Amino acid sequence: MNEVMINAFDVTRNFTISRGMFRGKQQLKAVSGVNLTVERGEVLALVGESGCGKTTLAKMLLGLLPQTSGTVELCGQQIADVPRLELARTVQPIFQDPYSSLNPRKRIGSIIALPMKVQGIDDEETMRRRVEETMDLVGLPPRLFTAFPNQLSGGQRQRVAIARALVNRPQVVICDEPTSALDVSVQSQILNLLNDLRNELNLTYIVISHNLAVVEHIATRVAVMYLGRIVEVADTETLFSDPKHPYTRALLASVLTPDPNMDVPNNQLGASYPNPIDPPSGCAFHPRCVNAMPQCSKIAPSGSTQGEHYVECHLYD
Numbered sequence: 001m002n003e004v005m006i007n008a009f010d011v012t013r014n015f016t017i018s019r020g021m022f023r024g025k026q027q028l029k030a031v032s033g034v035n036l037t038v039e040r041g042e043v044l045a046l047v048g049e050s051g052c053g054k055t056t057l058a059k060m061l062l063g064l065l066p067q068t069s070g071t072v073e074l075c076g077q078q079i080a081d082v083p084r085l086e087l088a089r090t091v092q093p094i095f096q097d098p099y100s101s102l103n104p105r106k107r108i109g110s111i112i113a114l115p116m117k118v119q120g121i122d123d124e125e126t127m128r129r130r131v132e133e134t135m136d137l138v139g140l141p142p143r144l145f146t147a148f149p150n151q152l153s154g155g156q157r158q159r160v161a162i163a164r165a166l167v168n169r170p171q172v173v174i175c176d177e178p179t180s181a182l183d184v185s186v187q188s189q190i191l192n193l194l195n196d197l198r199n200e201l202n203l204t205y206i207v208i209s210h211n212l213a214v215v216e217h218i219a220t221r222v223a224v225m226y227l228g229r230i231v232e233v234a235d236t237e238t239l240f241s242d243p244k245h246p247y248t249r250a251l252l253a254s255v256l257t258p259d260p261n262m263d264v265p266n267n268q269l270g271a272s273y274p275n276p277i278d279p280p281s282g283c284a285f286h287p288r289c290v291n292a293m294p295q296c297s298k299i300a301p302s303g304s305t306q307g308e309h310y311v312e313c314h315l316y317d
């Protein structure tokens with residue numbers, strides 16, 4: 001087994017929601033009892049519909065949000081005990097919209113250098129050399145050192161965001177929809193760049209995406225989330241060739257095909273996504289599941305594992 005970079009055990013995150021002046025407060029379980037291990041060099045994709053809890057989970061793995069219960073360990077240390085600067089040196093995020101995450105009044109060199117300044121590096125020569133090296137690494141020409149973000153294309157801006165995340169050479173990078181704000185023509189360039197950087201710098205990625213084409217391109221393992229729980233985990237090839245959970249099957253069935261003779265796919269998800277404040281009983285997927293059985297609305301499946309393939313569904317109990 002490779003070195004474990006992140007270990008999440010029974011992690012739950014609740015939010016208290018106000019329902020109006022006279023209706024009191026209610027708990028929303030954004031993440032519920034998640035177990036996850038990420039090894040060095042892996043690309044773990046978290047997939048699921050909006051509101052399934054993948055971004056909340058990623059924030060806890062980044063140390064940006066405390067968990068309500070459970071534990072998150074980074075390189076064997078409780079994440080809450082890792083000093084702030086060490087945490088920022090080890091884990092870095094890349095956000096989905098490179099334009100809004102870059103300060104429009106700062107020059108590119110200064111934007112990329114900022115995490116070094118935060119770490120207390122203030123020698124101009126060291127900073128300039130490291131920034132130029134990192135720009136070269138992500139394929140940004142040196143002339144852009146003095147440019148402003150609005151002078152760059154979308155793909156170049158995302159390269160700046162990647163360079164800023166990598167300038168302190170972190171070990172884990174959490175990519176939140178890294179290509180969703182980009183033109184289709186640029187998306188594969190950025191995904192190939194992320195792949196090359198992983199090999200070159202021995203990085204570990206957690207990629208949050210609802211785009212299964214992106215996931216298939218970049219991930220080595222996939223965790224499917226539904227209403228705050230991980231319902232299936234498998235290596236990418238197995239998940240795409242032999243999906244077991246009915247929700248995963250529906251997600252894969254909903255991917256559009258470039259074949260003009262095929263209709264818009266039917267994802268078989270009859271009912272709409274449930275309200276996380278008032279989740280369905282038993283298996284939370286049962287109102288939308290084509291395979292639902294009588295016990296599904298009463299008893300939550302506990303999950304079973306075949307080899308490295310984990311699935312949470314009564315069909316496999």
Ligand code: SF4
Binds near residue numbers: 312
């Ligand atoms: Fe469907 Fe039942 Fe499996 Fe849930 S437990 S996914 S409702 S078959």
